[in-house]
Amino acid sequence: MVMYTSEPVVRERIVSPDRPVAGRLLAQRTLFAGPSAEAPDELYAVVVRGVMVRERNRVILDGHAAVHTNTFFGRFPASYWQRWTSATSVDVGAVVSGSGLLRIMASDSDGTPRTIATHRVTDAHSEPVELPVAIDKFIDGGALWLELETTTAGMTVEQVRWSVGRTRARRATAVVICTYNRADDCLATLQTLASDPEVADELSAVYVIDQGTDAVESREAFPAVRDALGASLRYIRQPNFGGAGGFTRGIYEAVRNETIDRVNLLLMDDDIRLEPDTVTRLRALADRADEPILVGGQMLNLLHPDQLHVGAETTDLSILRAGLPVDDALAEADVTEEQQEIRVDAAYNAWWTCLIPSEVVQAIGYPLPVFFQWDDIEYGLRARGAGFPTVTLPGAGVWHADFTWKNWDDWSRYFSFRNSLITSALHSDFDRRRIVDHLAKQLTEAIVSMRYGLAALIIRAVEDFLRGPDVLLDGGAETSAVVRKLWAQYPETANHPAFAVPGVPSVDMPKSSDAGTPSMLKAVLAKRIIWQLLRKSRGTAAISAADANWWHVSLFTTAVVTDPSQEGVRVRRFDRDTMLDLTRRGGSVLWRLMREGEQVRGQFRARLPELTDRDTWTRLFESE
Numbered sequence: 001m002v003m004y005t006s007e008p009v010v011r012e013r014i015v016s017p018d019r020p021v022a023g024r025l026l027a028q029r030t031l032f033a034g035p036s037a038e039a040p041d042e043l044y045a046v047v048v049r050g051v052m053v054r055e056r057n058r059v060i061l062d063g064h065a066a067v068h069t070n071t072f073f074g075r076f077p078a079s080y081w082q083r084w085t086s087a088t089s090v091d092v093g094a095v096v097s098g099s100g101l102l103r104i105m106a107s108d109s110d111g112t113p114r115t116i117a118t119h120r121v122t123d124a125h126s127e128p129v130e131l132p133v134a135i136d137k138f139i140d141g142g143a144l145w146l147e148l149e150t151t152t153a154g155m156t157v158e159q160v161r162w163s164v165g166r167t168r169a170r171r172a173t174a175v176v177i178c179t180y181n182r183a184d185d186c187l188a189t190l191q192t193l194a195s196d197p198e199v200a201d202e203l204s205a206v207y208v209i210d211q212g213t214d215a216v217e218s219r220e221a222f223p224a225v226r227d228a229l230g231a232s233l234r235y236i237r238q239p240n241f242g243g244a245g246g247f248t249r250g251i252y253e254a255v256r257n258e259t260i261d262r263v264n265l266l267l268m269d270d271d272i273r274l275e276p277d278t279v280t281r282l283r284a285l286a287d288r289a290d291e292p293i294l295v296g297g298q299m300l301n302l303l304h305p306d307q308l309h310v311g312a313e314t315t316d317l318s319i320l321r322a323g324l325p326v327d328d329a330l331a332e333a334d335v336t337e338e339q340q341e342i343r344v345d346a347a348y349n350a351w352w353t354c355l356i357p358s359e360v361v362q363a364i365g366y367p368l369p370v371f372f373q374w375d376d377i378e379y380g381l382r383a384r385g386a387g388f389p390t391v392t393l394p395g396a397g398v399w400h401a402d403f404t405w406k407n408w409d410d411w412s413r414y415f416s417f418r419n420s421l422i423t424s425a426l427h428s429d430f431d432r433r434r435i436v437d438h439l440a441k442q443l444t445e446a447i448v449s450m451r452y453g454l455a456a457l458i459i460r461a462v463e464d465f466l467r468g469p470d471v472l473l474d475g476g477a478e479t480s481a482v483v484r485k486l487w488a489q490y491p492e493t494a495n496h497p498a499f500a501v502p503g504v505p506s507v508d509m510p511k512s513s514d515a516g517t518p519s520m521l522k523a524v525l526a527k528r529i530i531w532q533l534l535r536k537s538r539g540t541a542a543i544s545a546a547d548a549n550w551w552h553v554s555l556f557t558t559a560v561v562t563d564p565s566q567e568g569v570r571v572r573r574f575d576r577d578t579m580l581d582l583t584r585r586g587g588s589v590l591w592r593l594m595r596e597g598e599q600v601r602g603q604f605r606a607r608l609p610e611l612t613d614r615d616t617w618t619r620l621f622e623s624e
Helices: 078-084 183-194 222-232 242-257 277-288 358-364 375-385 413-427 432-448 452-466 477-488 521-533 576-611 614-623
Strands: 024-030 046-049 052-054 058-061 066-068 089-107 113-134 144-149 155-165 172-179 205-210 233-237 263-269 294-301 307-310 313-316 321-325 331-334 353-357 390-400 538-543 556-562 569-573
Touching (some): 024 089, 078 089, 078 277, 183 205, 205 222, 205 242, 222 233, 242 263, 277 294, 375 413, 413 432, 432 452, 432 521
Parallel strands (some): 172 205, 538 556
Antiparallel strands (some): 046 066, 052 058
């Protein structure tokens, strides 16, 4: 059953979006501290010399101090504004007290700095300062930022705003948060959003699609958040249709409810640590863009909050890979030391935070009902194919759980393999030989490293892809239950505490380290398979997550492997019968993929409009 805390509201636009509108559009704010103590100060402003007292919205410099905002959140991404909008200048406004120098700096695509504008104040008392800056020399890259200096006297700078001229009325913007049994995380995201009224008050709606059994509304702090967000909060309970179904429900409701015209759909994960100004920055670029574009936020690592995951992403669908850095993009970079100077173009943006204009939904339909994994990738590629590019905007960032600390060896890998096959079928030439070679390699390495549950998931994923589009008709709920049950049948999929490994005394677990990547991997793989078949493997060893490569784990009969989450260990035991069974089944299904794949590809392409239309999602939402 679906439950609402409030009735849908239709909000009419007062001004036509195509009619010129006077005034300024706030593009971003310069903030000097994060929304919480966990956010590194160096991502906002850096002290070059002297003493600075920083607050969220202002900075106080003593005499003989210097500060700059050539930082992740402190820079204005001029290159992206010049590329995607017709704005020719940006006004930098601030309120200044005391005495000192304000300087606007710019970088070239190679990072070389240059001075754009300066302004000196003397004995000022809350003096408004406006510095217009041309956006005219940034096509290949570069950004703008502030430098502040004092001499003998101090200076306070506050309310720093970057604004551009408006060309049309602003769109309604609806935030959509999908959550599943992360009530505390979701509540924290809502609290952060509500704590910044300058951002929250500009939102048409905040949809929370709660698909879990541990409801967000059960928390004691929920009424306070509900009161803070007021009528804009739309809290909806529904059965679990995965991330695809959760985000789609928010899109589905917002397109219907928020406006008779166009609306920005701002999707974000429940477990991010939000920088509220990211909402402002994504909205501004989308609203000012001359053509509809998807605008995505960048991901910073939650456990290592000064590290950028990737500047912009692309795919290689011939090997079912996503999350690849585009050329010239930063990847796993310390953004207190490096900045994204070169402008790069993304193929898609993950939905940890991504804004989608409603014109995109009207043109290409809704997300595929794939439950989760690759739903955002497929949608971004589909949008791009229809003429709607994705812009991953530097400086518009959120913190999200580090991928390197996630355990990719779990039941959800089924959806990753199946949905990547569907995406490749829809948006590539579907080179079956390369795809089969890739899957055969993945399958063989899983089997030889005694990850039998993972191998079973790969096989099931290919089998279900070959079933064709009907595999998506249930929205994934039933499939998820079946896959979880399949996964649990294999003992090595369970986590155990390191101090109590079942069936393996601590004295029998000497630690074994990997000597490094072998030079002849194919020959080593064949050797390991022969060793296992002849039962020549060694005894038992404890292996760290970093050393758990197939060529090392396969040396042992029993391997106690640390989970990448560092929360426990898994016990992988060689089983000859299971090895042979999975090898036989895997070979059979990959042969079927080679023979039948082109026909199945045609079925998915033919059924795509039906699978992504509103009627399909209405049926799924109303079925429960």
